[in-house]
Amino acid sequence: MAVMLVVSGARPAHAGSPIAVVAAEAVWGDIARQVGGADVAVSSILTNPATDPHAFEASPMDGRRLGAARIVIANGGGYDGWLDRLMEGGGNADRPVVLNVAALVGWRDGDNAHFWYDLAMVRAVATAFAADCGAILPDRRAAVQERLQQFLDALGPLQQRIDQLRARYHGVPVAASEPIFGLMTRQIGLAMHDGDFQRAVMNGTDPGPSEVAGFERDLTERRVRMLILNEQTTGPATDRLEQLAQGAGIPVLHVGESLPPGMRYQDWIAGMLDRLDQALAHAPPGGPT
Known part of the structure; x- marks a missing residue:
């Protein structure tokens, strides 16, 4: 199950309503989109490859998106500290589920926080996200799990390539x-x-x-x-x-x-x-x- 820094957002949603997901980074947004499919509506904040993530400053629009989110995916590990500040000032009365990748994978101060370059960590994030989606949309749990397996299967060739290298x-x-x-x-x-x-x-x-x-x-x-x-x-x-x-x-x-x-x-x-x-x-x- 995902690390839920704020758990009240895990209540079931109305059937047929996609889950509003906000990912701090585009890489986590893409993984959420692949696993969630039509059951999620994903938006990512850091999407411009020309932007230095460490110098990023969030906008009021980013705050509004977070205010409407049911699930928020944060890299954590000091990588996107701006998100913590934005969440503190958010206006979402029903606080979202927060999937903090650093907390999920056991990151410690001084460790590398570029988690998407470790396939085991990516598998853990995808699995945790699928569990959170299933908790919010119980009637769609089987469909989400099927897409999760498809994503995990798609990582197989990458693992084989890494082993070859x-x-x-x-x-x-x-x-x-x-x-x-x-x-x-x-x-x-x-x-x-x-x-x-x-x-x-x-x-x-x-x-x-x-x-x-x-x-x-x-x-x-x-x-x-x-x-x-x-x-x-x-x-x-x-x-x-x-x-x-x-x-x-x-x-x-x-x-x-x-x-x-x-x-x-x-x-x-x-x-x-x-x-x-x-x-x-x-x-x-x-x-x-």
Whole structure:
């Protein structure tokens, strides 16, 4: 069952009325839409891939949408703290069920909060959401469970792909400007370098001179075989890392935090895995480690 921070919204709904669902992030909104089907009316707040999620400011319209929601899906883990503030000021007399992903998966302070890059966590979220829908629309529980199973089955090829990549690239050294893709690289078994640099970025501080020098040395000396960059948070520092990687012939994998409009979760992840495979397959031999 989902983690319900506020439980009074779990009362049954009128038959035939779709459940109003608001997801903080488009990725959770898409998963809710696939599982809920016609039994839900889903809207997502963070939908623009060009937006830096960490600098997002909610609008009054977002507050009104939350005020009408029966289920709210929050990433949690400090990722969308703006949602907590918006919920506190909301005007929904019948408080919604809140599915907080961080609480559901046992997140702890300092852990990676990009949960959609871990298939086990995604399965848990989809299952919890289906349970919440069934509690609100008991007569539609069987239909929701059928769609849940279809979604879980659709994750099967992704798991097989991850297993193939793990068999092929386990232990291969890579680097990243921040830990956005860390949960996926861990499933594949890649050896992540420059952790101190990433932790500094994750904590909103500038990496120290030694961390920067070590990262740059990993690139110029080809100690890593791929550089991972967040396409939504670029700047002079990441531009320099990309230039150093390109100069050393190291492929660069750009990944994002927001599901592109019109794309399903499983297709989005599959595309990134394909690009990762292509990048590592053509990476130059590594230097000393």
